Amino acid sequence: MNDFQELETIDEINTFIEDHSLAFLYISRDNCSVCHALLPKVQELMKSYPKIKLGHLHADKVEAVAGHFSIFTVPVLLLFVEGKEYIREARIVHMDLLQEKLDKIYQNVVES
Template identity: 70%
Template sequence: MREFEELTTINHIEDFIGSHQLSFLYISRPNCSVCHGLLPQVRQLMEEYPEIALGHINAEAVEQVAGRFSIFTVPVLLLFVEGKEYIREVRIVHMDLFKEKLNKIYKNVIG
């Protein structure tokens, strides 16, 4: 199972997004039951997309993330292509629809 890189500062997050063609951020809080329930499903899904760099952000530890990405609740799933946000899913994520969106972008970018 692929692991998510822990991103602990805004600069680390910006570098992560900028240094990968495809980057995915999972933003959560430690006391969020929805976050903890969704993460294993996202981890399993991301096995199908080996070219996507995976990053995790604890929104309590990196408080600036809320302002940087206009986040008002967690979990938040963000996919970036060459530094530009292409997918944003918040709170209740329908995995089938999320996978469809990922497939379209991944096929267009990776081929």
């Protein structure tokens, strides 16, 4: 199963993105009800993309993440392909649209 790796520093985040050609970050806060409600849905969706490595970080613990990724709200979902950001979804995430975007990128990257 493709579980989320907990990331706790900006260096860990950068290394995670550099080390994986497909890197997905889920950024949340502890007191965010939307974050807690969305996470299980994202976990279920990501089972369809086994080659995408998953990282999770709490913005409460890594406060510098807001400036590092220009984040103004949570949750934020980021997909990086070869270190470049390809998908950014924040706060209200439409799962069907996210899935369409992931399908297109995943097919192009995995099949090439």
